[in-house]
Amino acid sequence: MRLPTGRAALAASAAATVMLLTAACGGDTEATADEASDPAATSDAPAADPNATFQDGTYQASGTYGNPGGQSSIDVTMTIADNTVTDLKLEPGASGTSLQYQKQFIGGAADEVVGKKLGEINVSKVSGSSLTSTGFNIALEQIQKDATA
16 A cells, blocks of 8 residues: 555654664664653652651662663662651662663752652652653652651
């Protein structure tokens, strides 16, 4: 079946765009997917009630998320005092390009979280890593549940 001229041009343009993105990222589809995602993208985890009361303490949770290379996870440890995050530790659970993105995320996440009220946090893209935030927000939601007074 022959496509009309307009559709053929559109199809060729789309194919060329995919080829350019792949070439620009050295053929690494994971980098293409992470870099091309919407900078405002967030996970499905909603922020908790900003007026919620949380118990002081240190909480740990893991968030697993999918990426073009498979599954990755990130371990999150937060210390909370007076409803505010006072300390954040992150441990990567990825390899290859995903690990590189997780390291970028880990390098910038504390600036987005420490000093903020636990009920107001919902992290999106940090330091060029948008998929890692999905795993982080899954762990954050569990920590918020665990710390609910």
